[in-house]
Amino acid sequence: MFNPEYLSLIYAGLMALAVLVYAILDGYDLGVGMMIPLDDKETADTMIASIGPFWDANETWLVLAVGLAFIAFPQAHSMILQALYIPVVFLLFGLIMRGVAFDFRAKARVKRQRRWDKVFKFGSLLTSFAQGYMLGLYVIGFDNTPLAHAFAVFSGIGVVCAYGLIGSAWLIMKCEGQLQQDAISWCKKFARVAFVGVLLVSIINPAINEWIYERWFDLPMALVVLPAPIICLSLFVILELVLQKLPKSPDNGAWLPFLISAFIFVLCFFGLVYSFYPFVVPGKLTIFEAVADASALTFLLYGVVIVVPTLIAYTLFSYRVFWGKVQPLSYY
Amino acid sequence: MLDTLLLSRIQFAANISFHILFPTITIALAWFLAFFKLKYDLTGHPVWLRAYRFWVKIFALSFALGVVSGITMSFQFGTNWPGFMEKVGNIAGPLLGYEVLTAFFMEATFLGIMLFGMKRVPPKIHTLATFLVAIGTTLSAFWILSLNSWMQTPTGFELRDGIVYPTDWFEVIFNPSFGYRFFHMLLASALTASFLIAGVSAYRMLKNDEKHAPKKALTVALTVAALLTPIQAFVGDLHGLNTLKHQPQKIAAMEGVWETEKGAPLLLFAIPNEEERRNDFAIGIPNMASFILTHDVNGEIKGLNEFKGEHPPVKPVFFGFRIMVGMGMLMILVAFVTRFTLWKKGELPKWQLKALVAMTFSGWIATLAGWYVTEIGRQPYIVSGILRVEDAVTTIASENVLFTLIGYLTIYAILLYAYIRTLFHTASKSVEVEEYDMKEFAEEVTRV
Numbered sequence: 001m002f003n004p005e006y007l008s009l010i011y012a013g014l015m016a017l018a019v020l021v022y023a024i025l026d027g028y029d030l031g032v033g034m035m036i037p038l039d040d041k042e043t044a045d046t047m048i049a050s051i052g053p054f055w056d057a058n059e060t061w062l063v064l065a066v067g068l069a070f071i072a073f074p075q076a077h078s079m080i081l082q083a084l085y086i087p088v089v090f091l092l093f094g095l096i097m098r099g100v101a102f103d104f105r106a107k108a109r110v111k112r113q114r115r116w117d118k119v120f121k122f123g124s125l126l127t128s129f130a131q132g133y134m135l136g137l138y139v140i141g142f143d144n145t146p147l148a149h150a151f152a153v154f155s156g157i158g159v160v161c162a163y164g165l166i167g168s169a170w171l172i173m174k175c176e177g178q179l180q181q182d183a184i185s186w187c188k189k190f191a192r193v194a195f196v197g198v199l200l201v202s203i204i205n206p207a208i209n210e211w212i213y214e215r216w217f218d219l220p221m222a223l224v225v226l227p228a229p230i231i232c233l234s235l236f237v238i239l240e241l242v243l244q245k246l247p248k249s250p251d252n253g254a255w256l257p258f259l260i261s262a263f264i265f266v267l268c269f270f271g272l273v274y275s276f277y278p279f280v281v282p283g284k285l286t287i288f289e290a291v292a293d294a295s296a297l298t299f300l301l302y303g304v305v306i307v308v309p310t311l312i313a314y315t316l317f318s319y320r321v322f323w324g325k326v327q328p329l330s331y332y
Numbered sequence: 333m334l335d336t337l338l339l340s341r342i343q344f345a346a347n348i349s350f351h352i353l354f355p356t357i358t359i360a361l362a363w364f365l366a367f368f369k370l371k372y373d374l375t376g377h378p379v380w381l382r383a384y385r386f387w388v389k390i391f392a393l394s395f396a397l398g399v400v401s402g403i404t405m406s407f408q409f410g411t412n413w414p415g416f417m418e419k420v421g422n423i424a425g426p427l428l429g430y431e432v433l434t435a436f437f438m439e440a441t442f443l444g445i446m447l448f449g450m451k452r453v454p455p456k457i458h459t460l461a462t463f464l465v466a467i468g469t470t471l472s473a474f475w476i477l478s479l480n481s482w483m484q485t486p487t488g489f490e491l492r493d494g495i496v497y498p499t500d501w502f503e504v505i506f507n508p509s510f511g512y513r514f515f516h517m518l519l520a521s522a523l524t525a526s527f528l529i530a531g532v533s534a535y536r537m538l539k540n541d542e543k544h545a546p547k548k549a550l551t552v553a554l555t556v557a558a559l560l561t562p563i564q565a566f567v568g569d570l571h572g573l574n575t576l577k578h579q580p581q582k583i584a585a586m587e588g589v590w591e592t593e594k595g596a597p598l599l600l601f602a603i604p605n606e607e608e609r610r611n612d613f614a615i616g617i618p619n620m621a622s623f624i625l626t627h628d629v630n631g632e633i634k635g636l637n638e639f640k641g642e643h644p645p646v647k648p649v650f651f652g653f654r655i656m657v658g659m660g661m662l663m664i665l666v667a668f669v670t671r672f673t674l675w676k677k678g679e680l681p682k683w684q685l686k687a688l689v690a691m692t693f694s695g696w697i698a699t700l701a702g703w704y705v706t707e708i709g710r711q712p713y714i715v716s717g718i719l720r721v722e723d724a725v726t727t728i729a730s731e732n733v734l735f736t737l738i739g740y741l742t743i744y745a746i747l748l749y750a751y752i753r754t755l756f757h758t759a760s761k762s763v764e765v766e767e768y769d770m771k772e773f774a775e776e777v778t779r780v
Contacts, residue, residue, distance in 0.1 A: 053444030056399060060432070060440045066406050067432045070417060071425030078414030078726075085411050085728050089736045092404050093743065099400035100747055103393040107754050296422040299501055300429045307433040311441070318441050321452050 002298050008291040011072035012280065014304065015065055020269045022061035024166065024262050029055045031167015033098055033124025034160070035186060038117055043179055048102070048120075050174040050326040055102065057315060059095070069280075072297060073290040076280040083142040084134050087152075091130035097123030125160065132159025139272075141282045158197040165190040166265065169257035172246065174326045180250055187257055188243050195236040198268060202229045205275065212275045225274060232267035235260050337725045339733040340412040343740060345707075347404050349700060350744045354398030356699050359473050359518065360525035361391050362466035364552070365446075369462045373455055382545035383552075386762055387529065390755060392447055397751060399440070404740075412733070413714075415724030420496045420715050423489060423504055424479055431475035439468035470518070477517055481510035483715045484706065485578045496718065508578055512571035513706075519564040520702065522556060523663060524695025529553035530670070531692025532759050534685040541763040547679075550688075554674060557667035565660060569624070575709075576625050579716065581639040582709035585649040587621045588614070592635040596621040601654075604646040609637065644711040648704060656701035659694055666691055693752075 002010075029051040036044040069077040081088055101120035105113050136155025140148050168190060171183035206213040216225060239260045242253065278286040291297070365387055372380035406428075409416060417424065445453060445461040453461070488503025489496045498504055533550035576583045584590075588599050588611050598620030602611035622631040636643050670684050680688075714721045726733075 053448045056396075056443055057437065057440040059399065059403070060436045063403055063406055063436060064432050066410075067429055070406070070410060071421070071429045074417035074421040074425065077410045078417060081407060081410035082414065082726055082728055085732055085736075088407055088411060089739060092407060093739060095403055096400040096743060096747075099396050100750075103396045104750060104754060107389060107393060107758055108750065109753075109757050292425060293422040293495075293497055296426050296498055299498070300426040303426075303430050303433050307437075311433070311437040314438070314441050318444055321445055321449050 002294060002301065004291055004294045005288060007072075007294055007297045007301070008287040010301065011068060011291070011297060012278075012287045014308075015068040015072065016269075016273055018061050018065035018068055020266065022058070022065055023162075023269065024265050025054070025058035025061060027163045027265065028166045028170040028258075029058055030098075030124045030128045031163035031165070032170060033167075034121055034128060035164065035167060035171075036117060036121050038114065038121065041114070041117075044117055045328065046175060046179060046326060047171065048105075049328055050171065052102075053318065053322045055099075057318070059099070071300065072292055073280050073285075073287065074292055076285050076290045079281050079285065080138065080142075084137060087130050087134045087137070091127060091134065094123045094125075094127030094130055098127060099123075128160045128163045129156040132156035135159060139282065141284065158194070158201075161190050161193045161197060162265070162268075165194050166258065166261040169261040172250075173255045173258045176250070176325055180254070181247055184243055184246050184250075188240070191236060191239050191243070194264075195233070198229075198232060198236070198264075202233075202271070209275075215275060228267050228270055228274075232264055232271070235264050235267070239264075334730060334734065336728060336730040336733055337722055339730055339737055340725050341721065343733060343737045344408060344412065346737070346740055346744065347401065347408060349703075350748070351398065351401040351405060352699065352703060353696055353748075354394045354401065355469070355473070356521050356524045356695065357394045357528060358391060358398055359469045359521040360523075361387065361394065361528070362462070362469045363522075364525060364529065364556075365391060366459070366462045366466045367552070368549075369459045373459055379544045379548050382543070383549045386545065386758075387549070388447060389758055390528075390532075392443075393751065393754065395439075395443060397747065401744075411728070412726045413724045414726055415719070416714060419494065419719045419724070420483075422495070422497055423482060423486075426498075426501075427475055427479040427482070427505070431472055435468045435472035435475065439465050439472065442468065473517060473521070474514065477514045478505045478507070478510050481513045482507045484513075484710055485509040486715055486718060491718070496715075509571075509574055512567065512574045515567050516564070516571050516702075517699075519560055519567060520695065520699045522560050523564060524699055526553040526557040526560070526667075527663065527688075527691050527695045528693070530557065530688045531690075532755065534680070534688035535692075535756060536759050536763055537680075538682070538685050538689065539760055539763045543765075550680075551674060554667060554671040557663070558671035561660070561664040561667050565664065568660070573625065575706075576633075579709065580634045581636065581643040582649065582706070583625065584634055584636045584639070585644050585646045585709060586653040586705060587625075587633065588646065588650050589621070589633050589635045590637055592632060592638055594622065594632045595619040595630045596633040598624065599650075602650070604650050606646055642712070644709050649709045652701045652704040652708065656698050656705060659698040659701065663691070663694055663698065666694075 032047050032051050036047050038044075066077070069080070097119050101116045101123060105116035105120055108116055133152045133156040136152030137143075137148065139155070140151055142148075165187060168183045168187035172180055172187060175183060206216055216222060239257060242256050242260065246252075246254065246257070276282050278288060280287045280290050365384060368380050368384040368387065371377070372384060442461040442464040445458065446465050449461065450458050482504055485508045486496075487507045488498060488500040488505075490499050491497075529549050530553040533546040533553065536546040537550070572583065572586075587596060588602050588604050589596050590609050590611070595618070597614075597616030597618045599611065599614055599616040602614035602616070605612050619629040622633055623629045625631065625633060636646065666687060670680060670688060673680055673684060710716055712720050712722075714724050
């Protein structure tokens with residue numbers, strides 16, 4: 001049986017990994033979902049075809065993240081979810097709507113199909129916004145003040161833009177022709193808004209939280225961690241340069257915006273985790289206090305060690321199968 | 333005003349009832365698809381590919397509904413039932429964790445290849461992906477039924493300060509009721525999928541679909557149904573005996589036995605009266621319940637009065653059991669008659685096709701009724717003898733729960749309607765699809 005302290009770290013690490021992978025993977029398919037046009041079936045079909053084989057597995061990372069919180073830090077799981085009861089329900093309604101609309105839009109009677117497109121688009125938007133709203137409330141420790149909710153709305157818009165960014169970057173990589181050109185200009189817009197968002201959070205967060213300031217600016221750790229926000233902001237600049245060039249030579253480095261966006265996600269997520277560690281509920285509960293029984297977690301860890309590498313392997317396999325530019329979805 | 337406890341219970345019941353409809357279809361439908369695909373690989377006959385292509389669409393739709401309603405469940409534990417994880421999380425957590433790790437990812441990832449990858453991977457890999465999805469759905473059922481069974485008949489643990497700690501994982505996973513419940517549920521899924529396939533295929537044939545694929549699918553489904561319905565009755569009986577041993581109060585409620593009695597009758601109809609603790613309008617077969625449950629006409633059945641305050645509400649368990657058994661009997665009858673006719677005459681008369689259409693969702697009714705019996709039969713406990721439902725519920729304000737409950741019920745009603753409409757729409761649309769190339773068929777038919 002493992003020492004509870006190691007188990008706290010291992011499971012917190014796994015949970016963080018699951019959240020990060022979820023944000024990147026479901027981030028791009030939610031982003032694509034909220035950008036589908038309602039008046040152009042063909043383009044909508046192509047966009048949805050680009051995420052068709054993946055969205056189900058992408059969403060499973062959310063189940064894993066929530067599941068790990070539930071298993072390893074049960075007290076945190078119920079504290080967080082009870083505090084976020086109403087936004088969680090909106091998140092779930094959003095997930096339900098887009099999940100089913102994906103199938104109904106192709107299979108329902110023709111006159112109903114466009115209605116399901118609306119459901120798909122709105123569901124993707126609602127899901128993204130609810131996630132950002134929840135993140136905002138989480139970050140400020142579930143305060144129930146008008147200011148806190150205003151901040152949560154701001155955070156919701158931030159996550160919508162972040163998913164829009166990585167979603168349009170995905171389309172640049174997977175699509176061709178006019179759609180690809182459109183995606184480049186969408187990507188530019190989202191990147192600029194996201195840049196302002198990241199910049200604001202990077203300034204405001206240490207300015208209003210003394211302990212976050214200390215964490216980031218106290219030597220010697222500052223030397224190691226301060227480059228992260230600097231690199232992150234520089235990545236936005238590089239992204240802008242890449243996006244300036246792409247319209248003329250879309251075959252050269254169409255995968256770059258997605259890679260850069262994914263790195264931006266990684267760095268932002270690192271910033272978040274580093275600011276709050278070791279708290280799992282900010283200011284209230286640390287991972288060491290919240291950790292579940294060691295024997296139960298040890299039992300599950302055997303499975304994790306065997307299964308996680310396997311699932312990463314077959315996830316990569318699936319991405320390889322559907323590599324390259326998108327083709328129409330068919331069951332053939 | 334309804335209280336948070338009751339509203340949370342209704343909400344959980346609504347969510348899980350809606351959710352279970354879809355896994356009940358997909359667990360077995362995945363195996364039907366694996367069978368169709370394997371047959372196609374082995375024979376090269378296009379009829380199997382046709383059947384596969386049609387049913388894989390229904391599978392995708394059902395699977396999506398199962399996934400989204402399943403995600404809801406993973407949040408509900410935390411939002412509405414925090415006491416559950418607090419008290420028994422050390423058991424429930426790892427079992428659910430294994431379900432996510434071993435089943436969910438495998439199903440979801442290979443589903444992408446199964447649905448959209450037929451042209452992108454070699455046929456063998458595609459068939460393998462179909463099998464892996466089927467294995468994934470079954471593994472998922474394995475873990476979740478292990479947890480559910482543990483909640484019914486907990487073993488392999490110790491209690492310290494009111495918290496459950498695992499002592500023996502083998503005993504936890506293979507707890508006394510697990511094997512029975514697992515096979516009972518797998519068979520329920522097989523029958524639900526069989527009657528769904530038979531019903532939709534019959535619907536196509538009634539719409540003058542002359543193609544071979546619906547006939548083939550119908551034959552396969554009815555064969556499975558005719559073989560498995562009697563086995564299900566047998567497994568159900570064993571499951572009942574197991575329940576008598578471990579949860580006698582549930583059996584007492586199912587049979588409507590108030591006072592412990594020797595030679596209890598099998599009640600065909602009655603209205604249990606909980607205020608006066610007796611049955612009204614009882615019609616029964618003398619000694620039959622004792623005979624079925626103890627294999628002795630004078631065997632003793634413990635009555636509900638021995639478990640005052642510790643037994644479930646009687647009416648829903650009593651009626652739920654009769655609906656399940658009644659539907660099961662009807663399914664045996666329909667499966668036997670139609671399969672026999674098909675064997676004798678090679679085709680089904682119109683009235684039999686219509687009967688099959690009427691029975692399309694019979695599996696759903698029987699499965700839901702069965703789950704209501706076993707889950708309500710566990711009340712007032714969430715984990716038998718360890719944790720009462722009222723000790724696990726959230727402190728969230730009841731207005732909030734009422735608000736979300738109304739939201740869920742509205743969405744589920746719309747989705748259920750859309751699902752059934754789309755199912756039959758897909759079926760009628762496929763009526764117009766051309767049969768595969770008949771020349772090709774003529775060459776292939778010799779190989780079948």
